[in-house]
Amino acid sequence: MATETDVLVLGGGSTGCGIARDLAMRGLEVTLVERYNLTDGTTGRMHGLLHSGGRYAVSDRESATECIEENEILRNIAGHCVEMTGGLFVKRPEDSDSYFREKLEGCRECGIPARALSGREAREREPYLAEDVSRAIEVPDGAVDPFRLCVANALDAEAHGARIETHAEVVDLLREGADVYGVRVRHDSGPGRRNHGTSGSTEEITAEYVVNATGAWAGQIAAMADLEVEVRPSKGVMTIMNVRQVDTVINRCRPKGDADIIVPHETTAILGTTDEEVTDPDDYPEAEWEVDTMIDTLSELVPILSEARTLRSFWGVRPLYEPPERGTADPTDITRDFFLLDHDERDGVSGLVSIVGGKFTTYRAMAEEISDFVCGKLGVRAACPTAEEPLPGSENLERLEDGMDDFGLRSPIARRSKQRLGSRSRAVLETDEPNPVICPCEGVTRAEVRDAIAQSGSDLNAVRIRTRASMGNCQGGFCCGPMANELHPDYDEVTVRRALDELFEERWKGQRHALWGEQLSQAMLNYALHATTMNRDRDPASADPSDPEADAASLEYAAFDAGEGR
C-alpha cells in the first residue's frame, strides 16, 4: 500500500501538530504520523506552564520576549486550553536580593508585565504560601492543557484536509541516493481510527517533503536515513497533587535549580521538575527519591504540600539539542531554543528537515517558522494565518461566557465541562438523551465521552486526554469501566476489553510512584472493587480470546458449593 502527500510530518506532539495545522491552512496536503497517541511523547509529559517569559528574563532575553508574545497569542487562539492563573516568582529569605532585582528589570525590558509584591500581598493571594516568603514578582504566567491544545491543532488540520494517523510508527525513512522521499509506517491496528488488535500492516507514504518532528526521538528517525542528529534527551520528573493547593503558578525566584515550579492544572497542582541527561528517551530510571526530593523542596514554598495527597508522578524527556561543537556539560545550560536542521545544507540529503529543542509555549511560532521554510522549499507562497485564527473550541469565547446555559448539569460539572469544551460546548453537551456523569472526579459526562470517541475511535487513552476522564483522584478506579461501556455496541467485546485494559494499565503506571497514604488506600480500594465486581484479579473473559476455554477451565468452579444450605 502506498499513499502520496505533499508534506509528511513525523511526530504527533505539539511541534508536529502545530506544523500540520499551519501547512494545512496554507493549502498544502499534509499527513501526520504518530507512533502511539497524540501527545504520547514529551508534549503529554510536560509541566503545563504557559510561560510568561519571566523564567528566562535574566538568562535568555530573546526566549523571554518570544514567550510573552506567544503567551498573548495563545490566550486568543486557544482560550479554552489556557487558564490565566497568573504567576508569582517568590523569594525566600535565603534567595538573593540582587537576583530578584535582575528578574524584575529583565521582565520589564522584555515587555513582560511584572509587579513586585510584599510577602503579605503574596500570601493574601495564595494563603498556603510559606510564612517566610518575603517578596514576590507577579507575572502573567498561565496554565495550559497540552492534550487539548494538541488535539485542537490536529482537529483543525483535519478540518483543512490533513490526514492524522495515530498508532502508526515510522519504521523506515525512504531514501534514494541523496533524497528522502517518504517513510514506511507500521500500523498498530490498520490505518484509520484505532480498532485494537495488532494488524501489523505497513504502509509507504511518499511525500514531496518530510518534516521530522519527533523531538527526543529525532536522532533515531534521522538514523534511519543514515543521518546523525545529536539529541541530548534530558529527563524531568513531575508529581501531580490531588487538589490545587495554589491557584497561581508559583516559581522560586532564584537563578536555576530543580523543583522550583508549582502549576495549578485543572483540578490538580503539578510539581516540577528536574533536569538530568539520559541516553535512551524510551528507557531511563524513574526513582522514588526524585519524587521525594521534589516534594521536600517545594514544601519550602508551600508547606502543606508535604502532607498532601499525590495522585501520580511521571517523567518527560526534553528534546535538547546543541550543535556538536558547543559541548555544554550541564543540561540545564543547554539552550531552550529550537533548531531547524536542514539536512540538505547540513548533510547534502534533500527532502528532509529535522526539528529539535524548543518549548511548548512557543510551539506556534516554531511551526510558523518551519512552515515558512517548508513552503520555501516547495515554492509555495502563502501567508501564515495561525496567529489570528482561533482553534476549534476557542471561537467567540466571550460569547460563551455570556450564555449561562448549564445543559441540565449540576453547576460545578457544567462549569468544568464548558471550560474544557469552549465554544464546542453546545454542540457536545446539548442532547435529548440522559447525560449522566461518567467520571465523577473530573465531572465528565457521557456526552463528552461520546464526542471524544467520535473523534478518536476505540482508544480510551485518546478519550482520556480529550476529556480528562479517569485523571482524577480515583485514577480510573471507578470510571474506566463506564468509559469502556460507551464503546459498546459500536465496537465488539474483545476491542472494548482491550481498550479497558490499556487505559487501566496506563493509569496504574503513574500511580506506582504515589503508593503511600491516601493514594495507597485508593489503589487498594480500586483493586478490591475491580476484583470483586469485575473479577479482574482473575477474569476468564480477559483470557486469550482465541482460547477462552483454557482460562475458564482453570477457575475451579467445582470449589463453589451449590449455593444452598450452610
Place this chain on the structure above:
Amino acid sequence: MRAEPSNPLEFARTRPIEGGEIMSDAERSTDERESSERSRDAGEFEPIQVFPEAEEMDLRPGADDCYKCSTCDTNCPVAEVDDEFPGPKFQGPEQWRLKRKDDHDVDESVMKCSNCMRCDSTCPSEVPLSQMHNTARGEYVEQNMSKFSREYLRNRILANYRRLAPLAAAFPRTANVVMGLSITRWLGEKTLGITSEREFPEFATETFREWWAKRNGSNVSNPDKRVAYFHGCYANYNTPEVAKALVRVYERFGYEIVVPEQHCSGTPMFANGMLEDARRSAETNVRELASAIDDGADVVASCSSCSMSIRQEYPELFDVDGTGDVAANTWDAVEYLRVHEDLESALEGTSVGPEFDEFAYHAPCHARNQGLDGQTLEVLDVVEGVDVTDVGDSCSGISGTYGWKEENYETSMKIGEEMFEHMSEAGAAAGLTECPTCSMQMEHGTGYEITHTLEVLEAALVGPNAATEST
C-alpha cells in the same frame, strides 16, 4: 428579690433575659471583634490576614482524604429517599475538588442536605463532610440565593427561631392559639413555604430562664463542682421541664449550676447556610461559655444538636477566640455524669412510677455523631420500671428546620418512615429521645408523647416530688 450581682458569673446567672437585649449584645460583640482586630493589626509588624469568613474558607485540601468508597452516600438518609439528591460524596469532596478559588457556583442541591451529619460519622477516612457542606451552603446562600426571595426569608425565619420565640413566649397562650389556627398554617405554607402539615411546637407559659430567675438560681454552691448549662432555645421556650430536670439531677450530685447568657447554638443556621447569623451567635456563646469555664465550670447541654454544634461545628467553621477551649470542655449532660460521677451505680435500685413505662427510643443523629447512641439504653437499663427499646439507627428525617419546609416535608416523612414503623413495632406507647426536633417528628409520625432522657433520670434520682418544687 435579686441581690446585686457581685461577680460576672452571678450577673449572667440572674440577669433577666429579653430578646431585645440579646440582639443588642450580638451587635456589640461584632464591634468588639472588629476593634480588637484593628488593634491586633496595628500592633504587629506584618499583619497576617485575618481568618477568612467561613464561606470563603478553602476546603479543597479536605478532599485529599476521600477515596470515593461511597459509604457516606449509602448512609445518607436524604439520598436514600430522594433520587435528585446527589449525596454527600458529591456535595463534599467532589464538589470542592472541582472548585477553583474564585468559583462560587455551588450546586443548589446543597440546600437539600439536612445537615444530619451522618455522613461525617460514617466516613472511614475522616473527610470533613459536614464542614464542607456547611461552608458550601453558606457560599450558596451568599452568592446564589436572592436576599428577597421567599425561600431566603423563610429559611432566615426558621433559622432564627430564637429571635421569634421570645415574642411568642411573651404571649405564649396567644401564640399557641394563633400558630395552631389552620388559617395561620395555611398562610405559612402559601406565603413562606413552611409546611402546613406540621403543628408548631407549643410555647411554655413560663420559660426556663424565668423559672430560674424566680428560683434565684442554683440551690447548691460548690466551687469544686460547677457546670454551666447550655439549655438552647427549645428547652427554654418550649420544654422547660427538660431543663428543670437537668437542674435537679445535677443538684442531686452536688453541682452548682450556672446559666450563662446564651444565643441559639447555631444548628438551624448552619443547615440554612446562614453562616453570618451563626457566627454572631457563636461569638456570644463562646465568650460567655469561656468565661464560665474560666470560673471553673464545665459546659453541659441537654440538646444533642447544641452540644454537637459547640463541639464540632464551631471549631470547624469559626475562628472565635476560645472556641477550641470551649469545644474541649463541652459535654452532653448524661455523658458528663457517666464520666464524672458513677451514674450507673447511683441509678442502681432506683425506680420510677407508672407515669413512665415502655419507651421506643430514637438516638438522634447528632448524638450518634458524638458517639452517644448507646448511652441512653445502657443508663436506663438499671432503672426499675422503665423498659427502653432502641428503634434502630435510621434518621428521624426532620433534621431541625429541614422537615419544616414545604418542599422537604415529603422527603422528611419518607426518611422517617422506618423510624415510625420501628416505633410502632416496639410495643411501647411513648417515645424517648434527646433532640427537640426529633421528638417533634416522632410525635408527628406516631402521635406518641415524647420524653427526654433527663426527665426519666430526674424521676429515678430525685423522685416525682421534685416536680412539685415549682412548675
